[in-house]
Amino acid sequence: MFGMFDAILAIIHHVFVFSLAGCLVGQWLLLMGTPSFSVLKLLGRVDAVYGIAATGSLAVGVARIFWGVKPASFYTNNPVFWTKMAVWGVVAILSIFPTIRFIQWGRRKEIPGVAEFVAVRKYVFFEILVFTLIPVFAALMARGYGYR
Numbered sequence: 001m002f003g004m005f006d007a008i009l010a011i012i013h014h015v016f017v018f019s020l021a022g023c024l025v026g027q028w029l030l031l032m033g034t035p036s037f038s039v040l041k042l043l044g045r046v047d048a049v050y051g052i053a054a055t056g057s058l059a060v061g062v063a064r065i066f067w068g069v070k071p072a073s074f075y076t077n078n079p080v081f082w083t084k085m086a087v088w089g090v091v092a093i094l095s096i097f098p099t100i101r102f103i104q105w106g107r108r109k110e111i112p113g114v115a116e117f118v119a120v121r122k123y124v125f126f127e128i129l130v131f132t133l134i135p136v137f138a139a140l141m142a143r144g145y146g147y148r
């Protein structure tokens with residue numbers, strides 16, 4: 001039964017995590033298009049889902065530490081786990097800037113120039129690259145790499 005709960009947490013964690021990846025790629029693709037009010041609206045919506053998925057990944061991730069099949073010390077004594085947390089934090093901080101931009105664009109009630117889209121698109125691409133490190137550390141920590 002305990003294993004079943006662990007599996008449910010794992011499933012929800014994966015759904016949030018894949019949603020996060022989808023939102024980032026979605027924003028990157030939307031920023032490739034011609035700026036328009038409809039694209040701005042979509043960017044805002046995707047960013048809202050991104051916020052929910054990021055919060056969900058954190059909440060369910062923490063739940064897995066305490067209510068998963070492995071003891072919490074399996075993670076807390078592992079620098080690979082803390083590296084994963086640090087990268088998550090860096091991605092969270094990086095994502096503040098695009099969010100501010102999407103809100104500003106929405107408020108200005110004026111379509112941004114292509115150059116502004118390109119700048120944020122390159123930034124989001126960098127964010128995607130950093131984000132990609134998270135599953136790398138996740139897979140390693142899950143297999144006990146770094147555990148002391």
Ligand code: HEM
Pocket residue numbers: 013017020057058059060061062064065068070075085088131134135138139140141142143
């Ligand atoms: C800060 C929030 C997060 C916490 C506290 C957290 C915590 C955890 C925990 C405890 C596990 C279980 C590992 C095991 O089976 O022993 C796990 C697995 C996993 N996490 Fe996270 N996680 C977080 C965010 C993320 C994010 C944002 C991603 C995005 C890529 C991610 C990707 C994964 C993957 C792919 C696994 C499965 C690893 C495997 O079984 O090979 N996690 N996470």
